[in-house]
Amino acid sequence: MPSSALAAVAGEAAPTHLANLFRELNDLKRIRSAGRAGSIAARLFRAAWLALAQGEPPDAVMRRTTAAALVAARLADLDRTALAALGLAPPAVDEVLLAGFDSVAGDVAQPLRSRLRDSVGHTLSTGGEPPGFVLLLEEQPRAGVTCPGQPRIVLEPPENHAEHCLMVAVYGVLLSPAYGADAATVFLAGLAHHLHNALMPDAGFTGEVLLGPHLDGAIAHATQEALGELPNGVRLDVEAARRILPDAATPEGRAFHAADVIDRVLQTAQHLRAASLTMGRVLDEMHLVHDGPVKPFHDRVLREMSLP
Numbered sequence: 001m002p003s004s005a006l007a008a009v010a011g012e013a014a015p016t017h018l019a020n021l022f023r024e025l026n027d028l029k030r031i032r033s034a035g036r037a038g039s040i041a042a043r044l045f046r047a048a049w050l051a052l053a054q055g056e057p058p059d060a061v062m063r064r065t066t067a068a069a070l071v072a073a074r075l076a077d078l079d080r081t082a083l084a085a086l087g088l089a090p091p092a093v094d095e096v097l098l099a100g101f102d103s104v105a106g107d108v109a110q111p112l113r114s115r116l117r118d119s120v121g122h123t124l125s126t127g128g129e130p131p132g133f134v135l136l137l138e139e140q141p142r143a144g145v146t147c148p149g150q151p152r153i154v155l156e157p158p159e160n161h162a163e164h165c166l167m168v169a170v171y172g173v174l175l176s177p178a179y180g181a182d183a184a185t186v187f188l189a190g191l192a193h194h195l196h197n198a199l200m201p202d203a204g205f206t207g208e209v210l211l212g213p214h215l216d217g218a219i220a221h222a223t224q225e226a227l228g229e230l231p232n233g234v235r236l237d238v239e240a241a242r243r244i245l246p247d248a249a250t251p252e253g254r255a256f257h258a259a260d261v262i263d264r265v266l267q268t269a270q271h272l273r274a275a276s277l278t279m280g281r282v283l284d285e286m287h288l289v290h291d292g293p294v295k296p297f298h299d300r301v302l303r304e305m306s307l308p
Contacts, residue, residue: 075097
């Protein structure tokens, strides 16, 4: 790496103030709703690839997808379609969606925050079929925690590769200002960094080590199969974005690799967080029995039943 690049890296610091936002966004992998197949993260992944395959500019897809993820962090599946079905007029829908965005996005750097806010409510197309690799990545589970020479640790339910790639793409966009990176490039690289796993079941780090000299060829073959499903224009964009993947020598590479490692760790952390959850936190901090006209009665019932 040139000395100027080393100096730039030395002066950079990961934006620690985004950590809580990233924890909250990570739950998009686990939020589902009746009548909608898959998690919010998986559906955003599918919608993004469908839009790209239909010729929408990567920057526009990046802004709309990231804005939708931020809104969903608080409103879940109360999106434009759901709110309209509940009888809200368009101005009221806009008001609710913007309130959701504003409630969570305060730590996102400017001018990125304003650009994303302008895209709130501009939904991506869901008509048509995405490239075949998208559906396979939705079905392909991640390996869990693996280490050569040791049994794997399987954490149920597993995330799938679509969910992981979507979150890395969104995190990468939000990290881009800290690293001086082009957000659209990082977004595309995040969406596309596991294309090979559409064809290649995930055996984790252990599997990669055991494949040994065959690993690079297998990944290249599977990646080309997936890229071959894309129209020429977007394929060129994706191939260009994927050039940042091998290292952290560029601002885009650093934003991508920061996003990737953050998502891997947060995915495991949420299992540990759930396992260590206490009723004290649920009742006293999260107000499971929340204020309202029947709260005194609820509290009395719990005391009489000696619960928890």
